Amino acid sequence: AASGNCEWLSLELAESCKANYGVQFVKNVHVTGFQVQDSVSPVGLSPSNPMEKKIAVVQTNRGDIPIPENAVVVVAAGSWSPMLFRMLGVYLPLYPLKGYNITISRDALQKYTKDQLPARIIGDGYVYTTHFRDTVLNQEELRITSIGELNAWNTNPTLRIESDLRRHANYIFPKLSEAIDKSPVRVGLRPFVFDGLLMIGHVPVYSNVFVNAGPGFNGWKCATGAAKVLASVISGDKTILPGTFDPQIFSPQNRMVYSPKFCRLWEAFAST
Numbered sequence: 242a243a244s245g246n247c248e249w250l251s252l253e254l255a256e257s258c259k260a261n262y263g264v265q266f267v268k269n270v271h272v273t274g275f276q277v278q279d280s281v282s283p284v285g286l287s288p289s290n291p292m293e294k295k296i297a298v299v300q301t302n303r304g305d306i307p308i309p310e311n312a313v314v315v316v317a318a319g320s321w322s323p324m325l326f327r328m329l330g331v332y333l334p335l336y337p338l339k340g341y342n343i344t345i346s347r348d349a350l351q352k353y354t355k356d357q358l359p360a361r362i363i364g365d366g367y368v369y370t371t372h373f374r375d376t377v378l379n380q381e382e383l384r385i386t387s388i389g390e391l392n393a394w395n396t397n398p399t400l401r402i403e404s405d406l407r408r409h410a411n412y413i414f415p416k417l418s419e420a421i422d423k424s425p426v427r428v429g430l431r432p433f434v435f436d437g438l439l440m441i442g443h444v445p446v447y448s449n450v451f452v453n454a455g456p457g458f459n460g461w462k463c464a465t466g467a468a469k470v471l472a473s474v475i476s477g478d479k480t481i482l483p484g485t486f487d488p489q490i491f492s493p494q495n496r497m498v499y500s501p502k503f504c505r506l507w508e509a510f511a512s513t
Contacts, residue, residue: 246373247461249380267303274300274328280448295449296329308449313475316444317453319460320394320430326452327508330501331444335455337394337430341406342386344427349420350383357416358383367409385410385421389431389458398426433457434496439467441491442474446499451475 258264276298296314299306308314316325320337350358363370368387373380387406390399403426411418434440434455444450453471456463470488473481482488 246375246380246382249373249375250461269303271302272299272325272328273302276300276305277329277447293448294446296447313449313451315451315453315471315475319454320432322432322452322454324394326444326497327504329447329450330499330504331446332498332500332503332507333440333452333454334435334496335432335440336391336435338389338433338457339392339395340386340429340431340458341388341390341398341402342384342427342429343406343410343421343424345383345385345417345420345424347381349424350381353417353420359414363413365413368406368413370410370413383417383420385414394430396428396430398428431458431460436496439463439470439491440493440496441467441470441488442493444493445497452493452497 255264255266259266275296277294278297280293280295296308298308299314316322318325320335323333323335326333359370359372361372368385370383370385373382373384375381385406387409388402390402392399406426407421410421414421432455434457437457438455439453440455441453442451444452451471451474453467456467469481470491473479474488
């Protein structure tokens with residue numbers, strides 16, 4: 242079976258976007274709020290909010306980012322997308338599922354012979370193991386993944402689950418026990434929308450805000466397709482998508498709710 246490393250691909254893709262398309266990536270920037278104005282755009286009007294809104298400024302820890310009149314704001318922050326929408330008074334029904342993995346580095350793999358390492362994806366119903374090798378980037382690692390945990394937005398491994406993962410990994414690969422015990426356990430949050438469908442499109446009430454979120458554990462597999470859907474929705478160019486495919490299946494309409502009072506209550510509850 243084919244496999245790949247999403248981190249390596251993302252880094253290379255970012256470099257390609259910078260070199261070939263002039264894309265600017267600004268790192269270590271955290272959104273702290275938004276300046277919102279009324280908008281007269283007729284798109285997505287809400288019966289309870291007859292005057293549609295728009296984002297005029299994105300506020301960050303490194304200064305304000307004014308949004309030009311003809312530009313749009315895309316929220317594609319994975320599991321943290323609901324936090325950003327909460328600042329806008331919009332409820333995005335998305336919740337994270339925490340996944341665990343043990344990542345054995347290339348250096349740690351050097352002491353093992355080829356026949357001691359798995360040559361393909363191995364799954365036994367509890368752990369899934371992939372041996373990543375990239376001769377172009379000269380990278381290699383063995384990743385053992387497992388279990389999903391519902392624990393809000395906590396990104397620290399739960400000790401009991403970490404211990405269970407290491408114990409089961411040692412059972413599957415007893416010859417790799419030293420590397421399994423010494424390698425770090427990492428966690429990642431998988432963003433699941435309440436109904437299992439991607440959330441892609443124009444956000445209710447805001448004329449210049451779009452969303453791309455909620456692929457669950459299929460994020461990397463769906464990433465390029467979801468981006469094409471969003472590009473088609475924003476530009477209005479239906480030729481971007483194949484055949485008669487209708488992107489409205491992923492629309493946030495009637496799935497995201499403008500509810501400032503609820504968002505304030507959620508924020509107050511989260512801070513306690």
